[in-house]
Amino acid sequence: MALLSVSQLSKSFDKVKAVDRVSLTAERGEILCLLGPSGCGKTTLLRVIAGLEEPEEGTITFEGRPLDGVPAQQRGVGLMFQDLALFPHMDVFGNVAFGLRMQRLPRDRVRERVRELLALVEMTDYAQREVHELSGGERQRVALARSLAPAPKLLMLDEPLGALDRALRDSLQIQIRSILKEVGVTSIYVTHDRDEAFVVGDRLVFMSRGRVVQTGAPEEVFRSPHDEFVARSLGFKNILAGRVLGRGEMVEVECDVGVIVGLSQHIPAVSEGERAPLLIEERGISLCRTRNDAPPSGNVLQGTITQKVFLGGDYQFRVRVGHGDLFCMAAPDPFTQGLQEGDEVWLVIDPAAIRALESD
The missing domain is CATH 2.40.50.140 (Nucleic acid-binding proteins)
Incomplete structure (x- = not known):
């Protein structure tokens, strides 16, 4: 059974369908990449799954149980957005520890967990650094560690590398995939970049105008794009x-x-x-x-x-x-x-x- 199952999900804003009868699944430990242009419904879909928006129709099932009416904080879902939202008044340790402290975990357990995560993202020596002292790539790794700290069963990343330059994005794509696979967390990763999706994703989901138009492994969709939209998204010119x-x-x-x-x-x-x-x-x-x-x-x-x-x-x-x-x-x-x-x-x-x- 899939860890996450979304069936016929819809959400509108001002009578415009942002998400239109979307269905998809994510297996345990799988990295699912959502691809599509700005405004195609990717972020809205994440927010509905996370419980930050209410769907008009459709169902979301997580670990075999429906999420209807379940508050966002009780869904076991982690979110990482492009703007990162790191707390500028906290150092690296404090940022990663924030969610753990909100869970009222013992101080020793918080310290141990933060050390584990900083080692995972290769930031062990940065625990006492202030946020303003970090480079763009270092901030991304801190944000990822903070998102993973509460041990979410599903992690959703919305254009996490969108603000970085090409060279830095290329190096972090591989690192993020490696970290997500090592932790084993099921992930939904949003991007509009084909190359990034190829590196990070186990399976790609193409969205256009609020709908899913094709799903498949990177090699599969590259060999057989379904329509003109998918072909152009994959970089085909002829x-x-x-x-x-x-x-x-x-x-x-x-x-x-x-x-x-x-x-x-x-x-x-x-x-x-x-x-x-x-x-x-x-x-x-x-x-x-x-x-x-x-x-x-x-x-x-x-x-x-x-x-x-x-x-x-x-x-x-x-x-x-x-x-x-x-x-x-x-x-x-x-x-x-x-x-x-x-x-x-x-x-x-x-x-x-x-x-x-x-x-x-």
Whole structure:
């Protein structure tokens, strides 16, 4: 049985559905990542689960018992928000000890628990530091230790790294996942950053306009995004409107870049004459200098390079083809290094890199 089960949960503000019939589960020890743009209902969902907002409909079950009418302080849920809300008049020890003292635990037990948590977040030598003396990353670790101090059975983290720079976020993502797994606490982690979700989450939940649109392991959703919204959230750029011209073992599709063919199993539910968004994976496209360098048949299209960007390990090319644009990735070599904006090239698209998406 799942530790947390949310079924058909809804919450509105001024007649606008912030959370619209959301259902999800979280297993014991699992890290669930909620992904979606600002205003999609992620924070409201956390607040309803925590008991800070009342739902209009739906149920929340925690450890097999319904939470209807259970006050927030009795739910066994911990919260960590982006603004951290550390107490500026307390030192690090006092901040981590605050929740334990509110539970009226013996002084020795409070001291022991705080030491355990500061060691866990690698802040043992900072117990007497004032909050204003800490860096952004150190404050995040103190806030995490404080959230874990009362030993919540469910910890919810709302954009905990959103205010930090990229390099610091990257290092803390791994550390936070490691700490949550070591403690074994079930967690719901809110972010709008795909890479952060991939690092931290066991399972991803995509939200749009108050609804859950797809749930799955990071590898699963990356391989098979459900719709255009999820595909764009995952960073895919080649999303085109397509119309099926014919079906067989291969499917012939017309789109802005021309007529291309894909595998039938990747375009399964679109009949001849029907329209659907198409996703073409960037790494499924290769570049050739001349038509003779490309295969004699298949998805071979001519285009003009309009943008070339070096992304560290690869070049990203934007190529104007027909009435549309295609992005592709290519490793640096003498050919790709010599390509410039304005050059004419030939693109070869692997049929396996083409798939149909659901409309938003």
